[in-house]
Amino acid sequence: MSELFSKIKIKDMEVRNRIVMPPMCMYSSDDDGHAKPWHLIHYATRAIGGAGLIIQEATAVEKRGRISARDLGLWDDSHVEGLARIVAEVKKHGAKMGVQLAHAGRKCGAPGEDLIAPSPIAFDETYGVPREMTREDIMQVIEAFKAGARRALMAGYDIVEIHAAHGYLINEFLSPLTNKRTDEYGGSLQNRARFLKEVVKAVREVWPEEKPLMVRVSAEEYAEGGNHPEDIAEMINLVKGEGVDIIDVSSGAVVPAKIDAYPGYQVKFAETIKEMTGLPVVAGGLITVPEMAEEILKNGRADMVFLGRELLRNPYWPLMAARRLGDDIKWPEQYERSKI
Numbered sequence: 407m408s409e410l411f412s413k414i415k416i417k418d419m420e421v422r423n424r425i426v427m428p429p430m431c432m433y434s435s436d437d438d439g440h441a442k443p444w445h446l447i448h449y450a451t452r453a454i455g456g457a458g459l460i461i462q463e464a465t466a467v468e469k470r471g472r473i474s475a476r477d478l479g480l481w482d483d484s485h486v487e488g489l490a491r492i493v494a495e496v497k498k499h500g501a502k503m504g505v506q507l508a509h510a511g512r513k514c515g516a517p518g519e520d521l522i523a524p525s526p527i528a529f530d531e532t533y534g535v536p537r538e539m540t541r542e543d544i545m546q547v548i549e550a551f552k553a554g555a556r557r558a559l560m561a562g563y564d565i566v567e568i569h570a571a572h573g574y575l576i577n578e579f580l581s582p583l584t585n586k587r588t589d590e591y592g593g594s595l596q597n598r599a600r601f602l603k604e605v606v607k608a609v610r611e612v613w614p615e616e617k618p619l620m621v622r623v624s625a626e627e628y629a630e631g632g633n634h635p636e637d638i639a640e641m642i643n644l645v646k647g648e649g650v651d652i653i654d655v656s657s658g659a660v661v662p663a664k665i666d667a668y669p670g671y672q673v674k675f676a677e678t679i680k681e682m683t684g685l686p687v688v689a690g691g692l693i694t695v696p697e698m699a700e701e702i703l704k705n706g707r708a709d710m711v712f713l714g715r716e717l718l719r720n721p722y723w724p725l726m727a728a729r730r731l732g733d734d735i736k737w738p739e740q741y742e743r744s745k746i
């Protein structure tokens with residue numbers, strides 16, 4: 407059996423293989439963040455295709471935390487029913503399902519919302535200048551993450567992922583480029599990590615101890631004066647004691663910066679995070695070839711791999727990858743007659 411198709415257990419979640427579908431916005435909800443048939447079909451198809459763990463797209467914990475006006479939401483109890491249907495369907499097909507709890511901060515793209523951030527600096531000329539968050543705002547957002555996690559539990563997700571990457575609100579606190587605060591939430595690594603730490607702590611008050619919690623980070627900001635993998639690892643070390651089980655390693659989008667993206671360009675960041683924090687990591691970025699995924703796992707560079715756009719192109723990638731690696735995995739019963 408290949409590493410790619412070996413099981414992994416994180417807390418009470420046993421995943422059938424190491425293939426992760428990372429969160430990818432579908433911009434397809436209704437005006438109020440409710441799921442539509444598109445979401446059910448989209449996620450269930452990847453479960454049928456053999457992915458091990460599916461992390462639902464950025465799902466806003468506050469209306470003002472949406473990346474776009476068509477983001478899914480978990481800011482209201484009315485969101486739970488539609489999402490629970492998706493989770494149940496995905497699980498029926500053998501995959502585990504998580505949700506990425508998100509707040510866009512200064513990168514909120516839903517019109518007419520209150521733009522908030524640690525410091526009043528716009529991302530670029532296409533975004534407005536955000537309002538510097540007060541202590542009350544900080545407490546409100548922490549409560550919103552907690553309420554989102556409570557609803558995620560009601561919907562039946564196996565894991566929650568806290569979105570601390572890509573220049574959204576939590577990442578804005580972590581980065582010295584976007585956080586110029588002079589209170590206890592800005593300055594030192596310890597202070598910049600405080601908001602994430604308080605979010606994780608609050609989420610853990612409602613998210614059961616036996617269930618895994620993942621954090622997604624931008625390990626490299628590709629800009630002078632920005633965070634590098636070592637800084638992010640140090641901040642994870644300050645936060646992990648609150649109940650972090652695994653890190654999903656991405657990069658960029660904190661400030662407008664050019665990225666030299668090539669197959670596996672983020673894997674070295676994942677290795678650094680794994681080594682410095684001792685936590686399991688998910689690595690990815692432009693992975694399309696089964697042997698490459700296998701190499702990353704077999705050399706111990708990461709514990710799981712994510713394939714984003716490749717799974718959009720081909721939801722059945724895992725079924726074909728197993729054949730390529732010589733693994734005889736179970737196909738969906740309905741498709742058995744097409745198994746090569």
Ligand SMILES: Cc1cc2nc3c(=O)[nH]c(=O)nc-3n(C[C@H](O)[C@H](O)[C@H](O)COP(=O)(O)O)c2cc1C
Nearest residue numbers: 428429430431463464656691692693712713714715
């Ligand atoms: C359409 C699309 C939407 C995305 N939305 C999110 C998102 O909601 N949250 C997130 O953390 N990353 C998001 N990403 C980034 C992906 O999760 C992934 O990290 C990225 O596509 C690189 O992996 P890949 O080269 O395998 O596609 C998105 C990417 C795409 C292509």
